[in-house]
Amino acid sequence: DLDGKFVSGYDMIRDGFIAVDGNGRDDDPSDPGDADIALDCSSPINAFSSWHGTHVAGIVAAHGNNGEGISGIAPNARIQSIRGLGRCGGTFEDIADSIRWAAGVPVPGTVTNPNPVKVMNLSLGGNGACNANMQSAVDAAIARGVAVVVAAGNDEELATNFVPANCKGVITVGASNLLGNLSSYSNFGPELALLAPGGDFGTFPGVLSTLNGGGTDPAVPSYAAYSGTSMAAPHVAGVVALMFARDPSLTPGQVLNRLKATVRPFPPGTDCAGTTNVCGAGLLDAANAVASVAVNRGVNEVAGSAARLHVVELVNTVNGRYTLSADPTEIIRLTGNGWARTGQIFPTYSFTTNVGAGASIPQPVCRAKLYGHDAYRFSANTGECKDQVNANGMAADGVVFMAALPNANVCPSGSSAAWEMARLNVSENLYNFRTLTDWVEISAMTAAGWQYSRVAFCVPN
Numbered sequence: 154d155l156d157g158k159f160v161s162g163y164d165m166i167r168d169g170f171i172a173v174d175g176n177g178r179d180d181d182p183s184d185p186g187d188a189d190i191a192l193d194c195s196s197p198i199n200a201f202s203s204w205h206g207t208h209v210a211g212i213v214a215a216h217g218n219n220g221e222g223i224s225g226i227a228p229n230a231r232i233q234s235i236r237g238l239g240r241c242g243g244t245f246e247d248i249a250d251s252i253r254w255a256a257g258v259p260v261p262g263t264v265t266n267p268n269p270v271k272v273m274n275l276s277l278g279g280n281g282a283c284n285a286n287m288q289s290a291v292d293a294a295i296a297r298g299v300a301v302v303v304a305a306g307n308d309e310e311l312a313t314n315f316v317p318a319n320c321k322g323v324i325t326v327g328a329s330n331l332l333g334n335l336s337s338y339s340n341f342g343p344e345l346a347l348l349a350p351g352g353d354f355g356t357f358p359g360v361l362s363t364l365n366g367g368g369t370d371p372a373v374p375s376y377a378a379y380s381g382t383s384m385a386a387p388h389v390a391g392v393v394a395l396m397f398a399r400d401p402s403l404t405p406g407q408v409l410n411r412l413k414a415t416v417r418p419f420p421p422g423t424d425c426a427g428t429t430n431v432c433g434a435g436l437l438d439a440a441n442a443v444a445s446v447a448v449n450r451g452v453n454e455v456a457g458s459a460a461r462l463h464v465v466e467l468v469n470t471v472n473g474r475y476t477l478s479a480d481p482t483e484i485i486r487l488t489g490n491g492w493a494r495t496g497q498i499f500p501t502y503s504f505t506t507n508v509g510a511g512a513s514i515p516q517p518v519c520r521a522k523l524y525g526h527d528a529y530r531f532s533a534n535t536g537e538c539k540d541q542v543n544a545n546g547m548a549a550d551g552v553v554f555m556a557a558l559p560n561a562n563v564c565p566s567g568s569s570a571a572w573e574m575a576r577l578n579v580s581e582n583l584y585n586f587r588t589l590t591d592w593v594e595i596s597a598m599t600a601a602g603w604q605y606s607r608v609a610f611c612v613p614n
Contacts, residue, residue: 154215154222154363154374155207155232160268162234165251165260171239178263182234187241188369194241204365206234208379209276211363212387213394222376223361226391226439227398233270238277245316248277249290252301252317256294271397274390275303275317276383283320291320292535296517300397300405302326302390304382306340313342321538322517324393324409327432328385330357334423335432339382345433346409347416348425349388352380360384392439399446404462406517406553407480414482415441445482462554464612466497466589469527475587476520476529479554499571499590501612502555516558518610520550526583530573533558533610556610564611573606574598 162182166172170193173185186202210232217224237243237251254260257269273294283291294301305327306315318325318340325344328336328351335341336353352359359378366375393408403411416435419425425432462479469475470493478484479501488494501518519538521530524546532538533556557568564570572595574587588609589595599605 154211154219154225156216158210158214158216158232160231160233162236163251163254163263163266164236165247165254165263166236166239166243167247168244171241171243172236173240180264182236184236184365184371186367186369186371187239189240190369201368202365202370204367205238205276205379205383206236208362208364208377209274209383209387210234212360212384213274213391215363222363226388227394229398230391230394233266233268242279245279245281245284245287248275248317249286252287252290252294256297256299258290258293258297269297270299271401272300272302272390272393274387275301275323276381276386278304278306278315278318280314281316283316287317288320288539291317291322292517295322295405298404300324300393300408302386302393304386305345307338307381307383308340309338310340311342312340312344315340319344321519322405324389324405324412325433326382326386326389326437328352328380328382329436332357332423333417333420333436335425336380336382336385338380339385341431343430345431346413347389347433347435347437348419349385349437351382351385351388352378354380388439389437392437392442395439395443396446399443402462403446404479404517404554407482410478410480410483411445412437412442414486415445417441462501464499464501464554466495466587467492468495472527474527474529474585477531477553477588497589497591497594499612501610502557516556516610518554518556520553521547522550523547523584526585528584528586530586531571531588531609556612559608559611562608564608567614568611569614570608571610571612573609574603575606576603 164179164182167177169175188202213225214227214230214232215223215225217228235251235255237248250260254266255270255273257266259265291301301323303318303323303325305312305318305325312318312325324346327345327348328339329348330336330353336351359380361378364375364377365371366373413434415438417438418435464477464479465484467476467487470491516533518531518533557565569590571588571590576585
């Protein structure tokens, strides 16, 4: 079911004991097995090899219509194996470098990946915060247009406490069972984007996928049912691969928005029904998610082209707050549901755009929301984005498009400033922000009492 599926990958494990193959980092990512025969691992004890990656790979892309086993979610997709874990687990450093290598980011001591991925599946995790090295790796992948899908974890705890599920910008996936409920083991919390099939225990079935029949060493191909958020994440990764097949210019932020906008609601009576920050937006709906790419491509002239996207401004018709979006699905969903288009539209960069000679490389623009104020701020500066996320009363609201980075409020050649304007409502002690490129509108705002704040990002002329 996986024959002929693979493009060249990499073994990123430094430690010989963990790697088992004894030769450190090299261009052979094949799995020799992770059996802990001598019981050297403190936890978990696993006397037999798990072939975990083989199971995950089958869910994503096993051949379809071949009379064997199963069909993957994206049966025509190719798989690139980057080996970051082995016997007894592994290290965060190796995982971070695996993320970089998969995305085509140069990693010292290795040959740069000649076939960077479009969607990355991380069915792995550990306790702790998303440290600077891990977040840097995720940021670099997203900046190159890679959608990073991560398993939420299997500890029945808040995903906040597990890395990389708690890293900014990733698509964190919890597990659902046959009833559409949160699987008994699945982590939960505001980090989750949505739930996908992960199986459960007891009378609930697991997820059938490809495996290896060897107890400790590789042997014949086989199949088995596993349960876990590790099985849920590749369902989403496979759907994302199908979305990219429809439109390779989608940004990771657009992918996330479409996944969340097209979910099925949680069934009434389930633990997740009626919640907003526990189980994500809903249950993965593969058909809806993929169809949203085709149906909404070019709608209302906001989809742009392979080199340019159109950013649309919307205003909240109740409180007068402003936001920006380059995602047609999000724009359509918001319009008429308490939001209206202001008529302000400007171009910005896709992930493949060359800004111009001497200009900086386009950066992901983050969107942050001020709680209480219901106002939105935008930045192409990674440091500002992190400061906004860590500030009291603010929360990340995704990566929404790409833009060039200003230097001391000066934009690079070939681009123009998107100014953030600010106004304080004295009676309510609440700020409002608006980010614009139109100088006629900006002049009208200054006449109405708005003040210049900063250049949030730069857009093509």
